[in-house]
Amino acid sequence: MQNEKHFFTLLKGVEVFAPDKIGKRDILIAGDKIAALEQEIEVPAGWDCRVIDLESCSAVPGFIDGHVHLIGGGGEGGYATRTPEVQLGDVINAGVTTVVGCLGTDGTTRHMSSLLAKARGLEEEGVTTYIYTGSYEVPTNTITRSVRDDIILIDKVIGCGEIAIADHRSAQPSKEEIANLAAQSRVGGMLSGKAGVLQLHVGDGKKKLADLFAIAAEGEIPITQFLPTHISRNPELLEEGIRFAKLGGKIDITTSSANIPGKRTGITAAKAVRYCLAQGVGTEQITLSSDGNGSMPAFDGDGRLIGLEAARIGSLFETVQELMEEGALTLESAIRLITENPAKNLKLYPKKGCIQVGSDADLVILDEVKNIQYVFAKGNMMVEKKQQCVFGTFEKNGKQ
Numbered sequence: 001m002q003n004e005k006h007f008f009t010l011l012k013g014v015e016v017f018a019p020d021k022i023g024k025r026d027i028l029i030a031g032d033k034i035a036a037l038e039q040e041i042e043v044p045a046g047w048d049c050r051v052i053d054l055e056s057c058s059a060v061p062g063f064i065d066g067h068v069h070l071i072g073g074g075g076e077g078g079y080a081t082r083t084p085e086v087q088l089g090d091v092i093n094a095g096v097t098t099v100v101g102c103l104g105t106d107g108t109t110r111h112m113s114s115l116l117a118k119a120r121g122l123e124e125e126g127v128t129t130y131i132y133t134g135s136y137e138v139p140t141n142t143i144t145r146s147v148r149d150d151i152i153l154i155d156k157v158i159g160c161g162e163i164a165i166a167d168h169r170s171a172q173p174s175k176e177e178i179a180n181l182a183a184q185s186r187v188g189g190m191l192s193g194k195a196g197v198l199q200l201h202v203g204d205g206k207k208k209l210a211d212l213f214a215i216a217a218e219g220e221i222p223i224t225q226f227l228p229t230h231i232s233r234n235p236e237l238l239e240e241g242i243r244f245a246k247l248g249g250k251i252d253i254t255t256s257s258a259n260i261p262g263k264r265t266g267i268t269a270a271k272a273v274r275y276c277l278a279q280g281v282g283t284e285q286i287t288l289s290s291d292g293n294g295s296m297p298a299f300d301g302d303g304r305l306i307g308l309e310a311a312r313i314g315s316l317f318e319t320v321q322e323l324m325e326e327g328a329l330t331l332e333s334a335i336r337l338i339t340e341n342p343a344k345n346l347k348l349y350p351k352k353g354c355i356q357v358g359s360d361a362d363l364v365i366l367d368e369v370k371n372i373q374y375v376f377a378k379g380n381m382m383v384e385k386k387q388q389c390v391f392g393t394f395e396k397n398g399k400q
Helices: 088-092 112-125 147-153 175-192 210-218 235-246 269-278 315-325 331-338 340-345
Strands: 008-017 021-030 033-038 049-053 058-061 063-068 096-101 128-133 157-165 197-202 226-229 251-254 286-289 295-299 305-310 363-366 372-377 380-384
Touching: 008 331, 008 363, 058 331, 063 251, 063 286, 063 315, 063 331, 063 340, 088 096, 088 112, 096 112, 096 372, 112 128, 128 147, 147 157, 147 175, 157 175, 157 226, 175 197, 175 210, 210 226, 210 235, 235 251, 235 269, 251 269, 269 286, 269 315, 286 315, 286 331, 286 340, 315 331, 331 340
Parallel strands: 008 049, 008 058, 063 096, 096 128, 128 157, 157 197, 197 226, 226 251, 251 286
Antiparallel strands: 008 021, 021 033, 058 363, 295 305, 363 372, 372 380
């Protein structure tokens, strides 16, 4: 059963982190927008308005997950190791209201047109979606046969990714090929008013970020055009990520981790964030993403697959909770890693990533112990008192 919709919703007496802490406020939602944000709001008699008392709760912007395999990923261990598609419940129960989809290793049996269709389907079910054009290989997969044209002509395409570098599964692209993709993405973004970033899957290879440093040093393409992800994969790569951030670049840390022999390095996402901060990287240079529904393979020294798990979108906020529990960051600072920072990187701010009048009504309500109680996506209540109340087409009471 779908949740009953109201044009107006009034959230009363909630502590607002916008993400700056602004104190207790009433939040009026009108349709899919935040219409008012005041210390006290009175609704005129006769309005069809749902009123929710949120005393002792906190409101934060809806989470943005910038790297999710919406139609599944994997396949490195054969056909049976392809991971499943994302369902609406996977997204909203994790507090995510905006998701960016991508392909991965497999650009042969998974297609850009399928990714676009999945993104549109999830949007119809209630969340905001965007996608990257491309996959691991170079030349990469597109819809129009051009990265630039995809970004310009297809509304949901906001950049190119995930292109694999420093990985035995990549197409071993040259520095010139990476620069060309960045240039196409940049011009496509300029002509369409989009971010036009190039998201790069960084593996365990010896080159690490060397090509990105070389391209940025040449001065034609700014370092902010690149968004390397999986930066906490190993200690050496994390050190290069810190250097990259100190040069003005943005780095993305993957929150999912698999307990597979040979996979874990001891660098959890929270530990990586703490280390980056200790080394002088500003919080504004860091984002978190889940790699949701991507495969998490482990390989031996000869490149043979020895284990496989699927990444979880829920790991995104779990990492934020861990950072707060350890005292590394306050809620005000930690929540930026999955709200304001990705929104600005992807040129979605201030429509997304904040709580402001006129912004999309994407909100997560946390209880006293900072667990998710309510989720609103584009003004619609998707999770109520920890229970999913809107279901995808093929979900039944939260079960497929």
